[in-house]
Amino acid sequence: MSGTPIVNLRAVCKSFGDLQVLKSVDLQVKLGEKICIVGPSGSGKSTLLRCINLLEEPNSGQLDVAGTHMDFEPGSARKFSEKEVNRLRQSVGMVFQSFNLWNHMTALQNVMEAPIQIKGVPKAQAAESAQMLLQRVGLGNKSSSYPSQLSGGQQQRVAIARALAMDPKIMLFDEPTSALDPELVGEVLDVMEKLADDGMTMLVVTHEMGFAVEVADRVIFMDHGAILEDCVPSSFFHQPKTERAKQFLARLLGRNARLQTPVE
Amino acid sequence: MEAYFDLSVLTYGAPIFFKGALATITFCVVATLFGFPLGTLIALCRFSKLRILRGFALAFVEPFRNTPFLVQAFLIYFGLAQLGIRMSPVVAGAIILTIYSSALFAEAIRGGILSVPRGQMESARAVGMPYATAMRRIVFPQMLGYMAPASTNVIITLIKDSAALAVITVPELAMAAQTVMGDTFRPVEAYLIAAVVYWLITTGTGAGISYVANRMDTLRKIRLSQSSTGRVGQ
Numbered sequence: 001m002s003g004t005p006i007v008n009l010r011a012v013c014k015s016f017g018d019l020q021v022l023k024s025v026d027l028q029v030k031l032g033e034k035i036c037i038v039g040p041s042g043s044g045k046s047t048l049l050r051c052i053n054l055l056e057e058p059n060s061g062q063l064d065v066a067g068t069h070m071d072f073e074p075g076s077a078r079k080f081s082e083k084e085v086n087r088l089r090q091s092v093g094m095v096f097q098s099f100n101l102w103n104h105m106t107a108l109q110n111v112m113e114a115p116i117q118i119k120g121v122p123k124a125q126a127a128e129s130a131q132m133l134l135q136r137v138g139l140g141n142k143s144s145s146y147p148s149q150l151s152g153g154q155q156q157r158v159a160i161a162r163a164l165a166m167d168p169k170i171m172l173f174d175e176p177t178s179a180l181d182p183e184l185v186g187e188v189l190d191v192m193e194k195l196a197d198d199g200m201t202m203l204v205v206t207h208e209m210g211f212a213v214e215v216a217d218r219v220i221f222m223d224h225g226a227i228l229e230d231c232v233p234s235s236f237f238h239q240p241k242t243e244r245a246k247q248f249l250a251r252l253l254g255r256n257a258r259l260q261t262p263v264e
Numbered sequence: 265m266e267a268y269f270d271l272s273v274l275t276y277g278a279p280i281f282f283k284g285a286l287a288t289i290t291f292c293v294v295a296t297l298f299g300f301p302l303g304t305l306i307a308l309c310r311f312s313k314l315r316i317l318r319g320f321a322l323a324f325v326e327p328f329r330n331t332p333f334l335v336q337a338f339l340i341y342f343g344l345a346q347l348g349i350r351m352s353p354v355v356a357g358a359i360i361l362t363i364y365s366s367a368l369f370a371e372a373i374r375g376g377i378l379s380v381p382r383g384q385m386e387s388a389r390a391v392g393m394p395y396a397t398a399m400r401r402i403v404f405p406q407m408l409g410y411m412a413p414a415s416t417n418v419i420i421t422l423i424k425d426s427a428a429l430a431v432i433t434v435p436e437l438a439m440a441a442q443t444v445m446g447d448t449f450r451p452v453e454a455y456l457i458a459a460v461v462y463w464l465i466t467t468g469t470g471a472g473i474s475y476v477a478n479r480m481d482t483l484r485k486i487r488l489s490q491s492s493t494g495r496v497g498q
């Protein structure tokens with residue numbers, strides 16, 4: 001199975017008004033691959049992920065995601081239906097920086113909701129699978145808690161379970177740990193690592209370099225809406241090719257170093 | 265000059281006021297039951313991708329919000345009559361109050377939808393939920409929690425403004441005051457009693473809604489929650 005591309009973007013462009021946020025991005029993700037995306041703020045990382053599940057619609061380019069092909073031409077009407085978009089999204093799980101759990105539902109209900117509403121899974125069966133997913137993210141005992149009763153790390157783990165409930169072929173993570181208190185980051189990364197070990201295809205925007213080194217097959221460096229580097233983690237971190245990547249890493253590592261050695 | 269309260273007006277008018285109060289309550293209940301779903305549709309139009317629908321909703325809501333109900337009731341009732349559409353005052357009154365109610369609810373519901381954090385809708389769409397399902401399952405239940413105070417305002421406005429239906433001879437509470445005044449020649453007593461009855465109905469309604477709202481589970485859960493980044497809609 002591995003080797004089949006599950007995501008294939010060709011010359012994808014996206015603008016907000018006059019601001020060109022993605023400048024002809026090409027990206028191929030093979031089934032089972034784990035890719036970390038890094039880059040300075042505003043470089044278009046979130047927009048790239050959001051184009052893959054069509055939360056943002058590219059202005060031009062071509063997109064193949066989980067067997068759905070879509071062409072985007074500037075100025076022409078879209079050639080695909082809302083139904084196709086929803087079908088595509090069902091095979092693409094997304095985890096947000098701010099969790100976005102549904103506030104009026106318990107953890108279990110959050111995980112059951114999509115399979116019941118979208119796939120028509122019977123309630124009892126959905127509840128059973130949801131309970132298993134909560135156990136998988138270490139929250140089997142929190143099924144009846146509301147989001148407001150959970151810590152940030154627990155909420156994010158429920159959000160991961162919620163995305164997994166649709167049985168996606170690929171998972172997108174947009175800075176899943178950057179809204180968390182430092183002591184809660186580990187529990188979320190652990191769940192993600194387990195997911196990676198289970199063979200999930202993952203595209204992760206993160207600045208957790210440890211995670212990138214441990215888990216990623218490739219690291220992608222973005223700046224000003226373009227992919228500047230795309231290589232294995234060790235060569236990215238040790239021999240970045242572009243000047244911009246060097247500067248970015250220097251700033252990032254500098255900040256980490258400063259955090260570790262107290263300033264006099 | 266007479267500075268006393270003639271109690272006989274109360275004993276004479278009691279059955280008339282009672283019937284009038286019942287009518288006012290019935291009119292407002294009808295206007296709420298039909299106006300809320302209509303208002304929901306109009307509010308959804310305000311968020312539509314289609315410019316025409318947005319324009320229609322705005323053009324519908326604004327005149328009703330920004331002119332006195334008394335004037336609206338007059339215009340609609342006599343305007344329709346001039347066009348040859350004749351209805352009994354009771355039917356016309358119920359329809360006019362319902363239209364007014366739908367415009368007021370549309371605004372309250374729009375506010376409610378806007379106060380649901382944007383990420384709620386976004387995460388629903390991201391798992392592949394159609395827009396309508398996401399609205400129904402995710403946004404609406406939370407919206408109801410946020411909009412209890414606004415709904416109370418709308419309903420109390422309906423109760424007070426429905427008094428204007430007296431101008432098209434709808435037999436409600438203000439009309440009852442008019443009748444009692446005519447029969448007894450005691451305007452102060454008649455309208456004082458009407459005022460007290462209106463006040464009882466509005467405060468009773470307000471207390472009732474907040475009692476129900478406080479017991480509503482969804483509301484409690486949303487109050488507990490801390491996330492509030494960004495909003496649904498534009």
Ligand SMILES: Nc1ncnc2c1ncn2[C@@H]1O[C@H](COP(=O)(O)OP(=O)(O)OP(=O)(O)O)[C@@H](O)[C@H]1O
Binds near residue numbers: 040042048
């Ligand atoms: N919906 C939008 N409307 C207008 N501009 C937007 C929108 N979304 C993103 N942008 C702009 O596009 C640019 C890229 O945004 P994006 O969120 O993709 O960057 P990012 O790499 O994820 O940054 P960060 O690390 O801060 O999350 C930014 O300048 C941002 O202000």
Ligand SMILES: [Mg+2]
Binds near residue numbers: 045047174175
């Ligand atoms: Mg981002």
